[in-house]
Each structure stands twice: as structure tokens, then as C-alpha cells.
Amino acid sequence: MNRPTSQYHTIVVSDLHLSDAEPARANNPLWKKFRRKDYFIDDSFSNFLDFMQKKIDAAAIELVLNGDIFDFDSITAIPKKPSFEVSHMEKRFGLDSTEEKSLFKINLILKDHSLWVESLSNFVREGNHLIFIIGNHDIELYWPKVQKAILDKLDLPDNLRAHVRFCEWFYVSQGDTLIEHGHQYDPYCMAIDPVHPLIVKNGKYKMRLPFGNLANRYMVNDMGLKNPHSDDSFVKSSMDFARFFFKYEAKIQPFMIFTWLLGSLRTLFTSINEGLYPTLKDPLTFDDRVKQIAYRSNSIPSVVLNLKENHAHPAVLRPFMVLRELWLDRAFLLAIIVAACWQIFTTSHLFANVSLWWFAVPLMTCLPFFIYYSHGVKSDVRENARKAVERTPLSAKAAGVTRVIHGHTHLPEHFRLEDIEYINTGTWSPRFRDPECKQPWGNQHFAWINGSQNRQAGLFIWKNPDAIETEAINATTLKNTKKNAESNFEMAGL
Numbered sequence: 001m002n003r004p005t006s007q008y009h010t011i012v013v014s015d016l017h018l019s020d021a022e023p024a025r026a027n028n029p030l031w032k033k034f035r036r037k038d039y040f041i042d043d044s045f046s047n048f049l050d051f052m053q054k055k056i057d058a059a060a061i062e063l064v065l066n067g068d069i070f071d072f073d074s075i076t077a078i079p080k081k082p083s084f085e086v087s088h089m090e091k092r093f094g095l096d097s098t099e100e101k102s103l104f105k106i107n108l109i110l111k112d113h114s115l116w117v118e119s120l121s122n123f124v125r126e127g128n129h130l131i132f133i134i135g136n137h138d139i140e141l142y143w144p145k146v147q148k149a150i151l152d153k154l155d156l157p158d159n160l161r162a163h164v165r166f167c168e169w170f171y172v173s174q175g176d177t178l179i180e181h182g183h184q185y186d187p188y189c190m191a192i193d194p195v196h197p198l199i200v201k202n203g204k205y206k207m208r209l210p211f212g213n214l215a216n217r218y219m220v221n222d223m224g225l226k227n228p229h230s231d232d233s234f235v236k237s238s239m240d241f242a243r244f245f246f247k248y249e250a251k252i253q254p255f256m257i258f259t260w261l262l263g264s265l266r267t268l269f270t271s272i273n274e275g276l277y278p279t280l281k282d283p284l285t286f287d288d289r290v291k292q293i294a295y296r297s298n299s300i301p302s303v304v305l306n307l308k309e310n311h312a313h314p315a316v317l318r319p320f321m322v323l324r325e326l327w328l329d330r331a332f333l334l335a336i337i338v339a340a341c342w343q344i345f346t347t348s349h350l351f352a353n354v355s356l357w358w359f360a361v362p363l364m365t366c367l368p369f370f371i372y373y374s375h376g377v378k379s380d381v382r383e384n385a386r387k388a389v390e391r392t393p394l395s396a397k398a399a400g401v402t403r404v405i406h407g408h409t410h411l412p413e414h415f416r417l418e419d420i421e422y423i424n425t426g427t428w429s430p431r432f433r434d435p436e437c438k439q440p441w442g443n444q445h446f447a448w449i450n451g452s453q454n455r456q457a458g459l460f461i462w463k464n465p466d467a468i469e470t471e472a473i474n475a476t477t478l479k480n481t482k483k484n485a486e487s488n489f490e491m492a493g494l
Helices: 042-056 088-093 099-112 114-125 144-154 211-218 238-252 256-275 286-296 301-309 319-325 328-351 357-376 381-390 392-399 482-491
Strands: 009-013 061-066 129-133 164-167 170-173 177-180 198-201 204-207 403-406 413-417 420-424 444-450 456-463
Touching: 042 061, 042 114, 042 444, 061 170, 061 177, 061 403, 099 114, 099 144, 114 129, 114 144, 129 170, 144 164, 164 286, 177 392, 211 256, 256 319, 256 328, 286 301, 301 392, 319 328, 328 357, 381 392, 381 413, 392 403, 392 420, 413 456, 420 456
Parallel strands: 009 061, 061 129, 129 164, 177 403, 403 420
Antiparallel strands: 009 444, 170 177, 198 204, 413 420, 444 456
């Protein structure tokens, strides 16, 4: 495998979330409108690669696609004449994560994003290198047939196929930068064992999907007015949820509460059930597996094992965390309150002809306590993102680097934490403030480690079609506070 040398420029992007194109629906024009071909980022990405190659002026580049490049979980299509068995649940929610079914999904994505594939092919043909790092939404990239399908679609000469590699969850660039998608620090989205991610279920090998993937599959895919790649679609207050429902969903999905409840229950059952399956691994081949991961990631086996030890504890092994994030704790508590009040009424009715007030009064008495509890429960998505950043100095020390680059959170950042430079490249996926897709927001960020400037790094904003911002943040001058980082990252540019 050819490996880039230290003079290479390194460009990092993440979270493209490429999926199949959503067809327009005449009877429901807002349904997943953000996923229509009109909003694909392919043109922007192609222009970006062309511009950067001209900007760097013939110097070699390693492009690191840092996880969630593909979104297998959003695909609900099934083949017309499948060569494999398709269950009733798969017809309803999309194919499972076996190798053959993942192969169908990647071929569907690549077909709908032919321009994106062509631009990557041309990029590698110029002598550049391409590194895929597996994230949580494209965890199915693990399968050899899926990787081969991507290589075949790139249609590279034999001598250039070695310029493309796939890394399990991290990559060490030029000995100075640890690049991870970052999902392994998120208890809701991590692979329980990224070294051995497979389980056997119903006699078949399949990927063990993280909780977040299952939530998209069984719940979010049925909420077509909410963008799964924007946390603001789901991390809302009760009042914000109510406003959104009455403004948009009441006409299109008036029974959204049942969509949420059934989807949440499916997610809860599947995540805990599959989370308890034993990891499929062979102790006799463990060392070889770790060596392979280390080789692909430009590291050594001890780095692989040390990074793995710094990962979060999976939420599926702490069921109450899952219940709380799905709002099922509040649903169950309300159901218990209603059932208890009804029991009071029916029991009293056995001895006397009491009115419904014997049900209503206890219920109204309990509701303030329920509301108080509900308002006190906050999503810990943002808190997990903060904890992930706090783990980076230890990960950097384990990898022997001075810089860490993540994606996953969709929050672009650039700051110093202790003696480590931290960058998050945000997301390129289309985001809008409204289901009509008339109010776009956010920028397309990327990290550039400049090989001709002593590997100095910056967080930059791509302005399609032919410009990037001209003011650069010098990472060595950033103050050692996350508060300053939050205000500074918006200034990032070239």
C-alpha cells in the first residue's frame, strides 16, 4: 500500500451523508425535501476538489473522508428482484446490515451520486490519495464487498487502487494528526467493539448497528419533515416541538405521537437485544486483526488498543439512558400515572357510585409533578459532544500526536485544549431552518493541513463555486478556552 509522505497536504471533510435521492411527492411535497437531488452537494464537492488542486498547485494531497460520508440508515428502498430473503420488517424499514444487503445500498448511493464518484476518481488519477474513515452512519463500509464496490466504481488503474484505503475508525496523518470520526466517544452512536463489529443473528453475519442508527431506521425515517442530520430537529423544548407540530405536522402526520411511540419501542427493543449479542471474534486471529487495523491507519497495534480503551461506555448497556433519550421514560411515567388514577376510580366505583372526578382529581394532582420531571430531563447529546472533546488529549497522547480532528457532531470548531490542537469539520449535508428548504443555514467546512507551511492547520469554509474565505485562524494563537473557540470557529478561512 502506497503511503503519502510528509510533504503532502492533508484535507479533511466529514459528514456528507450521501444517500439515494428522494423522489418528489405530489401529494406531500415537503416529505424529506432536503434529500431531493436538487439539494445534493455533488456539484459543490466537485468544484471544491478542482479548486483545491489548483490552489495547492500540483502538490500531492491526501483527502481524508472522515466518516458518515454515506448514510446507509436513510435508505428504505429494496431491490425489485432480490437475490436474498427480505423480511416484512425490511420491506417496511429498509434492508438489514448483512454484507449482500449493504452492497445493494452502496450501489444505490453511488448510482445517484455519479458526479461525486467521478470527481473522486479524477482526483485520485492526479496522483492524490483518498482515505475513508468509517463513521456510525456508514459503519457498513466494514464489508469487503462494499469497499470493492466503491473501488470498482472509481474505475482506477491497477497502480492507483492502492491510493485508496479504508480505516476502521481512525487514521494518523503524517505522524502529527489523529483523525477520527468521533462517534466512538458518543455512547449513543459508537460501535460496541470496532475491532470486531459483527454479530450472528438468525444464523447470519451482520453489523451490530449503534443505537443512533437504529433510531434513524425505525423512527426518524418515518418523520419526513425532520432532518436527521440536524440535531435541532430533535433536540427541542416541549414548546418548540408543539409549535413545529401544529405548524407543519398536524396536516401531514396528525398521529405523529404514534409514529414516535412505535418507532421508539422498536428502537429500544432492537438496540438492547442486539447490544447483548456476543461479539463475533476469534482469539487466534485477534493479533492479526489489530495489526491490520494499525497498518491501514498508519499506527501500531498498541495505539489501536489504547484508543479503544478511551472510548465511551455504550448506552445500550445502560437502558435508562436509551429510555430517556427516546422520551420513553416520560411516556411510561405518564402511563403509570393514568393507570394508577384509573385504578383508584374503578376500585372506588366497586363500593360506591362515584363520579369521574375520582379519576380526574388524582390525575390533575399528579400532572404538575410529571411536568416538573419532564422539564428537568434534558437531552445529553450536547453533553456527550463536550465529553468527547475532553477525551481528545488522552487519545492524542496514545497516538503520539499534537492535533486531533473529529466530525460527527456537525459543529465546526477550532481551539486548543491543554496542549492539543482540536478541529471539528462540521458537516456538508444540506440543512435548512424550515421543511420548505427555503432557509439554508450552516457552511461547508473543511480542515487543511498545509504541507508547504510546516503542517500548519486551519478550519476553512468552502464557498461554492470557486472561493474559500481569506482570513485564517492561526491555531497556535488561539486561547485555551472552549468559550473562545465557539466564537472563533465562525471566522475560520483561508
